[in-house]
Amino acid sequence: MDHPAVHALSGHTVRHMKKCHIAYLVCTAALAGSALGAAPPVHHRAVHVVHPGQSIQKAVDAAAAGDTVLLTRGTYRQSVNMTASGVTLRGTSRRGVILSPAPATKKKAPNSCAEAGNGICVVGTKARKVEDVTIADLTVSGFTKNGIHATATDGLTVRHVTAAKNGVWGIATEGSVRGVYRDNTARDNGDAGLFLANTIKEEQGATDTKGTIVARNRLEGNRIGVTVRRLRNLTLARNHLTANCAGVFVVGDENKPKAGLVTVRDNRIVKNNKSCPKTARLDAIQGSGIVLTGAEDSLITRNVITGNAGASPLSGGIVLFKSIVGAASERNRISDNRLRDNAPADLVDADTGKGNTFERNDCRASRPTGLC
Template identity: 60%
Template sequence: MTKRQIAYLACTVALVGSGLGAAAPAAAGSPKVHRVKPGESIQKAVDAAKPGDTVVLSPGTYRESVRITTSNLTLRGSTVFPTVIAPGKAADDTCAKAGHGICVTGKDGSPVKRVTVRSLTLRGFAKNGLWASRTDRLKIHRVTAEKNGNWGIALERSVRSVLTHNVARDNADAGLFVSNTTDTESGAVDAEGTKISHNRLSGNRIGITVRRLRNLTVDRNEATGNCAAVFVVGDESKPRAGAMSLRQNYIHSNNKHCPKTPRLPFLQGSGIVLTGAEETLVAKNRIEDNVGSSPLSGGIVLFKSFVGALNERNEIRDNVVLRNGSADLANRDTGKGNTFSGNTCEVSEPAGMC
């Protein structure tokens, strides 16, 4: 062995001994997985998690409410056997006190960002299964929200949200509810491309409610067995609600009866209802067998809002709308610029739109 080879080997040994030639250890800030079993506290794991971490719940039933205020956090259950979150003992926590199951909440000017909630069942809460306020890029995927006292999954003051492949059933009000705000009166806000897609809504008062928002899509959802399937709600405030698209949804047999409220008549047999909206596209939906005698009954219904705001410049085209009562297409409004074209239907109000 030459002197040069001996010197090379000595250098190599020194590098390995010092750790420079070994694999680098995991960075202190690497994402972690926090695992929780039934009987353990979900909230404790969420509080310990850092941005980028995942909290994984084993199958079983957890009786607590959970509040998420950390950005870039994932909370998920089992993808094989059900993970259920249900009401538990009263807790000294704003989320639990409000009667919600999961709360994802940011602050004015500082939204909580990129939170994902997936593969969970939220059942039997006094208010909402999942409540989100002041969020950005919230993802809710394969969540079942059932038998909650108000909304199944509800968002306000939130942008760029993605709600996909969820099930909302037998909730007292809307299965999915998205809104500008719920505690103040203001004009519609830009939802910045919020997407509501491939969800199944059944047995609710209303399947999906979109209230005072602009710039979002509602596509490829199925709604059946509700009192009403989809409500787009606006009013006289500015900006107006609208500038959204409702496409390729399957809406059928939403014939449950719901009594009137201070703001709405009784509901039964409503497919898609627009009230006080503008510049909304309703296209390529299949809407069948929604039958009732409410002022809001029918396949696709335009109805002035309950403060008198009119629908204007909405486009209703290329839908299959059949066997709905009292009409497949109903324009019970006096707003200007609403168009109906290319629809397959049998009965319209006024006549001549089929």
């Protein structure tokens, strides 16, 4: 049988084209169909509804890109591992849909997320990031490690989620880009409410997040409200941070590229005076508003920072501090912030880095003097 491409040059096709002059639209469609073949089937987005007592994991495993796994009101004592792109996991109510750990048992954990002590995991690889996953409108609480832990994601959105009383981090990401973390509450978690890092277990230079956004979140009662560790190119905006040991940490080290290009703007950072003991990597902390350590080329602007007071070397409203490995903070701009009643001072520059500037800040006390 001749290939259709041969017929395209035959007299038969010429006669056919003359007929098409009479019925142009119909014949054009016929020719296109014969040349290109049938169109591929279109996936219709599905909603997989899960009720308490049913397996969220089974619904997630059955979902395709564009699908939503919808959790109805109730408590789900289980963990969920998400590895497919384009899937949305959401509850019908943030307060009414709760994920908590499964009861202790001698049986093997049902998935790697549960085995690690996490609530929801979104897991990609270095070779293939998981793309465009959304988690929304639910609570993750009481897990021994993290409420949500995402690795190697692109375009992850976490919104209207409460992460409370988890052993380490409320919401944590590593090796991820273009994330959006908006309108969440993280409270009373063992370490950071929101933790964003290049990688947790390896030493390497900072990762470009390609514009990750952390916005309009409420972070309270954690060790640190938001930790940004060894990352570049992201924005923290319009968050409310209170009752943590520290509000915001931007952390770098000696690796290249260096952490930086972080914008911290329009946040309210109030009375972060909880006391936390020293750890292997960090001094005791209390009363820290924003701390930059080993970071470069960042902008700290238009924040309201009040009532953060403590006796730690890291205490104060906005603090520049040399990193644990001695890396200096350089070329950071601290401008147009309003600071009141922070102790030992509103602005503290305890770093030896060059090119850091303090401009138009409304404050009353600084160390050294003259920064206000």
